[in-house]
Amino acid sequence: MKKYISIIALLILPVFLFSQDKYISRNGSIRIYSQTAAETIDATNGQIASAIDGSKGTLAFDVIIKSFKFKKALMEEHFNENYMQSEKFPKSTFKGKFTDFDLKNFAKNGTYNVTVDGDLTIHGVTKKVTQKGTLEVKDGKVTAKSKFTVKVGDYGIEIPSVVKDKVASTIELQVNIPYDKK
Amino acid sequence: MKKSYKILMIIALLAVIGGAIGYYMYQKPVKNFADSKADYTLAASALFNEFSTNSEEAVKKYVTADKTVLVDGIISDTKKNDDGTITIFLKMQSDDDFVSCTLTLDASQKINLADYPKGKSVKIKGQCSGMQELIGKEVIMIRCGISA
Known part of the structure; x- marks a missing residue:
């Protein structure tokens, strides 16, 4: 009998590990990318803070705009001063929930498709968004990945007509967050 | 005739310098x-x-x-x-x-x-x-x- 109890305990342990523990990351990365015939914009921010609360099925991000690293100084300056106004809006945030979150799904190693619903705030403008992504579970390590596009006009970011051929109206975001158990 | 040629030369020279400065500014890497x-x-x-x-x-x-x-x-x-x-x-x-x-x-x-x-x-x-x-x-x- 004792043996069975310990076997059952072992089987359900991973579920509880995920449900009770919070997963956090301070070194996630988001790459922004846009390409037009005249110009490629490519910058990476490797200092994304993110948290998953397993018991609530919630996901949150804190993105410091000034941490996006460009190669060209002028492009970085324009990104911060003209488009994102990073002094006024130093961060972008996301707060949401996994829509199809079932704890049992994440007990085993594997890559799982997930959908997240929530509020995305960029440039001081908050929009409801639904995004798809994956959660990779490997030996207790969790990595979230997603790739989606953002229409800059939706967030009150104006692209002057003189640079319309250089700056695309939609920007691709590549998200990659390795989590640690808290 | 000669004078206008000179002016044209100066304008061309300025354009080249301006272009070079512009290109340099544009290509300038981020501060180390x-x-x-x-x-x-x-x-x-x-x-x-x-x-x-x-x-x-x-x-x-x-x-x-x-x-x-x-x-x-x-x-x-x-x-x-x-x-x-x-x-x-x-x-x-x-x-x-x-x-x-x-x-x-x-x-x-x-x-x-x-x-x-x-x-x-x-x-x-x-x-x-x-x-x-x-x-x-x-x-x-x-x-x-x-x-x-």
Whole structure:
């Protein structure tokens, strides 16, 4: 009998590990990318803070705009001063929930498709968004990945007509967050 | 005839110089913070306190102005990131708070992590990009180098 109890305990342990523990990351990365015939914009921010609360099925991000690293100084300056106004809006945030979150799904190693619903705030403008992504579970390590596009006009970011051929109206975001158990 | 030719030459010359300056400005790489002279030298905990008490002012002072900041502090943790860079977390009063300093790839490849154990004091120079408040509080330094 004792043996069975310990076997059952072992089987359900991973579920509880995920449900009770919070997963956090301070070194996630988001790459922004846009390409037009005249110009490629490519910058990476490797200092994304993110948290998953397993018991609530919630996901949150804190993105410091000034941490996006460009190669060209002028492009970085324009990104911060003209488009994102990073002094006024130093961060972008996301707060949401996994829509199809079932704890049992994440007990085993594997890559799982997930959908997240929530509020995305960029440039001081908050929009409801639904995004798809994956959660990779490997030996207790969790990595979230997603790739989606953002229409800059939706967030009150104006692209002057003189640079319309250089700056695309939609920007691709590549998200990659390795989590640690808290 | 000769005069207008001269003027034309001057205009052409100015255009070439202007174009060259424009091209140079356009191609100019981002400032090398790790190797610049420090604009501010202070304890990591002092920088943290400035952000903690008035982040708006601190953003204006350090972040928007692109100042080179040199901090000294005690290592609480180090981490190797997916892109090969190293982040050194400096200890604050609360265990949830940090000043994190991510080294340039170049600086990361130069150091041996074993030389940077917990508890060691270290001086790091780089660019301060702001503070996240999702997981504790973390003042973020990027493009850093170890400063002697």
